[in-house]
Amino acid sequence: MEKDISQAVISRLPRYLRYLGDLKDQGIERISSQELSELMKVTASQIRQDLNNFGGFGQQGYGYNVDNLYSEIGKILGLDHSYNLIIIGAGNLGKALGNYMNFEKRGFILKGMFDANEALHGQKVRNAEIMPMDRLASFIRENNIDIAVLTIPKTGALEYVDVLVENGIKAIWNFAHVDLNVPQGIEVENVHLSDSLMKLSYNIARSAETKAE
Amino acid sequence: MEKDISQAVISRLPRYLRYLGDLKDQGIERISSQELSELMKVTASQIRQDLNNFGGFGQQGYGYNVDNLYSEIGKILGLDHSYNLIIIGAGNLGKALGNYMNFEKRGFILKGMFDANEALHGQKVRNAEIMPMDRLASFIRENNIDIAVLTIPKTGALEYVDVLVENGIKAIWNFAHVDLNVPQGIEVENVHLSDSLMKLSYNIARSAETKAE
DNA sequence: TAGATTGTTAATCGATTAACAATC
DNA sequence: TAGATTGTTAATCGATTAACAATC
Numbered sequence: 001m002e003k004d005i006s007q008a009v010i011s012r013l014p015r016y017l018r019y020l021g022d023l024k025d026q027g028i029e030r031i032s033s034q035e036l037s038e039l040m041k042v043t044a045s046q047i048r049q050d051l052n053n054f055g056g057f058g059q060q061g062y063g064y065n066v067d068n069l070y071s072e073i074g075k076i077l078g079l080d081h082s083y084n085l086i087i088i089g090a091g092n093l094g095k096a097l098g099n100y101m102n103f104e105k106r107g108f109i110l111k112g113m114f115d116a117n118e119a120l121h122g123q124k125v126r127n128a129e130i131m132p133m134d135r136l137a138s139f140i141r142e143n144n145i146d147i148a149v150l151t152i153p154k155t156g157a158l159e160y161v162d163v164l165v166e167n168g169i170k171a172i173w174n175f176a177h178v179d180l181n182v183p184q185g186i187e188v189e190n191v192h193l194s195d196s197l198m199k200l201s202y203n204i205a206r207s208a209e210t211k212a213e
Numbered sequence: 214m215e216k217d218i219s220q221a222v223i224s225r226l227p228r229y230l231r232y233l234g235d236l237k238d239q240g241i242e243r244i245s246s247q248e249l250s251e252l253m254k255v256t257a258s259q260i261r262q263d264l265n266n267f268g269g270f271g272q273q274g275y276g277y278n279v280d281n282l283y284s285e286i287g288k289i290l291g292l293d294h295s296y297n298l299i300i301i302g303a304g305n306l307g308k309a310l311g312n313y314m315n316f317e318k319r320g321f322i323l324k325g326m327f328d329a330n331e332a333l334h335g336q337k338v339r340n341a342e343i344m345p346m347d348r349l350a351s352f353i354r355e356n357n358i359d360i361a362v363l364t365i366p367k368t369g370a371l372e373y374v375d376v377l378v379e380n381g382i383k384a385i386w387n388f389a390h391v392d393l394n395v396p397q398g399i400e401v402e403n404v405h406l407s408d409s410l411m412k413l414s415y416n417i418a419r420s421a422e423t424k425a426e
Numbered sequence: 427t428a429g430a431t432t433g434t435t436a437a438t439c440g441a442t443t444a445a446c447a448a449t450c
Numbered sequence: 451t452a453g454a455t456t457g458t459t460a461a462t463c464g465a466t467t468a469a470c471a472a473t474c
Contacts, residue, residue, distance in 0.1 A: 008465070010415050014408035018390070032431060044431095045467050052433060060432040060473045077411045078418035092309030099305055102390075102407060108414075146417065171417045173410060177231070177315075187420055189413040191406065194315060195227035197386060198290045200402040201321075202223050204359065204384045205291035207400055221441070245455060257455095258443050265457060273456040274450045431474085438467070445460075450453105 005053050012050055013073055015040065020070040032063035082107035084145045088160060089152035090115035090123070090130045093175060097149060098125035111143050116156070136160065140167040147171045154178035218266050225263055226286055228253065233283040245276035295320035297358045301373060302365035303328035303336075303343045306388060310362060311338035324356050329369070349373065353380040360384045367391035 019040055023031060037044040051057050051064075057072050058064045074080060085103075087094045090113045097103070098110055113130045115121070120130045131139065139145070140163075148164045150157045150172060157176030164172065171187040174180055180188050232253055236244060250257035264270050264277075270285050271277045287293060298316075300307045303326045310316070311323055326343045328334070333343045344352065352358070353376075361377045363370045363385060370389030377385065384400040387393055393401050 006465075007412075010412055011408075013415070014405070014411040017411070018408075034431080043467060045469090046465095048432065048434085049466075056433065058432050061430045062474065063431065076415065078414040079411065083414065083417070092305055092312055096305030096309050097406075100406075103410065106407065106411070106414075108410060147413065170420070171413050173413055185420055187413060187416040189409055189416070191404070191409055192227070193310075193313075193404065194319065195224075195231075196402055196404055197316060197321060198227040198230070198292065198319070199220075199223055200360065200384050200386055200400060201291040201296065201319075202226070202289065203400040203402070204296070207383070207398055219441075247455080256443060258445090259441095261456065261458085262442075269457065271456050272450060273448070274454045276455065429474105431472105433472080434470090436467105436469075438465100440465080441463085443460105443462070446458090448455105448457080450455085 009050050009053055012042075012046075013077055016047070016050070017070065017073045017077065020066055020073065023066045024070055028066055030063050030065055033058070035063070079106050082109055083147050084109055084111045084143060085147040085149060086111055086136075086140070086143075086145050087113045087125075087128075087149040087151060088115075088136070089150065089156070089175075090117070090120050090125070091151060094149070094151040095125055097151065098128060108147070111145060112139055114139075133160070137163055137167050140164070140169060145169060147173060149173045149175070151175045222263050222266055225255075225259075226290055229260070229263070230283065230286045230290065233279055233286065236279045237283055241279055243276050243278055246271070248276070292319050295322055296360050297322050297324045297356060298360040298362060299324055299349075299353070299356075299358050300326045300338075300341075300362040300364060301328075301349070302363065302369070302388075303330070303333050303338070304364060307362070307364040308338055310364065311341060314339075321360070324358060325352055327352075346373070350376055350380050353377065353382060358382060360386060362386045362388070364388045 019036065033044040033047045037047055054072070054076050057069050085108050087098050087110065094113060098113060104110065110126060110128045112128050113125055114133055114136050115130055116133050118132070121132055123130045146169070148169050154176045157174065157178055157180065161172070161180050161182060165182055165186055169186070171189070172180060172182065174188055174190045175193070177192055177194060182188055232249065246257040246260045250260055267285070267289050270282050298321050300311050300323065307326060311326060317323065323339060323341045325341050326338055327346055327349050328343055329346050331345070334345055336343045359382070361382050367389045370387065370391055370393065374385070374393050374395060378395055378399055382399070384402070385393060385395065387401055387403045388406070390405055390407060395401055
């Protein structure tokens with residue numbers, strides 16, 4: 001049994017991937033943990049520790065091969081295969097996410113959208129049709145949907161979680177401002193935008209204080 | 214000089230606020246750290262430690278007064294006064310955030326939006342007009358803008374950061390997929406949506422592994 | 427080979443949890 | 451007063467950083 005890797009480490013992987021992608025685009029072939037640490041403003045020690053959770057990707061005296069490390073981290077993050085995705089809630093936020101082509105590039109394929117608002121039914125966001133809520137259950141089963149994105153208000157979110165779980169969804173990307181209760185084995189990633197804004201608000205207030213001292 | 218409070222603690226405050234708001238709505242007057250801990254699935258010890266960073270809001274033998282604690286946490290988060298805000302980038306995401314009335318309730322007042330796309334100029338998102346980028350600098354100064362929300366691609370984000378800083382913005386809520394370099398004293402809160410999705414992807418892959426074992 | 431840099435162990439630091447005296 | 455629950459100190463746990471032997 002492998003040891004569990006902490007979510008702190010996982011949270012840093014996408015950032016490594018982003019910097020490595022940039023280096024790749026610049027045609028840079030190799031990088032040492034020291035160089036990367038200066039670029040990313042983290043310690044070289046942390047980079048080496050983080051990577052060694054997954055195996056020895058570097059070479060002593062040389063550093064890391066950018067291409068190789070990029071692809072290894074991609075694999076760790078599960079970006080080497082694709083996921084079918086639906087968006088529940090076709091408001092501005094749902095449409096914004098649906099239109100974001102970069103997700104598709106990473107293997108997150110938008111299969112359909114759902115909304116209670118009849119006026120939206122039949123409209124398309126890229127290749128995905130906006131459908132009524134009563135088609136949700138069968139659509140998930142028939143299209144092997146892996147991920148449901150929740151961009152509806154919290155009452156709606158709570159209403160549909162069970163439907164999602166019962167029909168075999170694997171993960172929920174939750175933008176509703178509520179904590180979801182799901183059975184073990186179903187992954188939930190919360191994006192609580194107002195929490196993030198409040199954090200910013202706190203830091204502004206405190207930064208002002210510090211100046212005043 | 215007060216000791217610095219860790220961002221880990223700050224990150225939990227909005228969630229406390231949310232639960233206390235719900236309790237308030239249910240008409241509940243008092244709650245103990247024990248009861249709240251069961252509701253929120255954290256330890257009672259953590260709740261008491263977190264709150265005591267800011268002062269003794271409770272009372273021995275009684276617990277915490279819900280109304281009072283709610284308002285105290287709101288104050289800590291700086292929600293007792295208002296911020297002027299602009300959104301740079303009037304695409305789907307910018308519009309979604311602009312239309313989100315709950316931010317206004319919390320004191321984040323949308324004053325204007327900016328976009329390079331001429332077709333959008335003059336359109337309104339609620340009371341805020343979409344303006345061309347060349348009006349950005351003067352608008353910030355004339356309207357005492359505190360927060361800029363960046364919902365534009367990364368090249369644009371990097372292009373306009375200096376303008377924001379030079380004209381006295383206090384904080385940036387950054388949705389662009391890039392790390393911003395700002396002088397000390399300017400707060401940045403990043404919302405890297407694709408990072409969040411990759412984290413979900415990792416957890417799905419790993420959850421599948423665990424099942425297979 | 428000599429120099430560079432990793433992989434990994436050990437030391438430190440910080441955050442979380444437990445325990446309990448203070449006190450309402 | 452007795453019981454309940456906080457505020458706070460002490461203990462534990464985990465994450466980060468430092469150090470260095472291994473090795474390319």
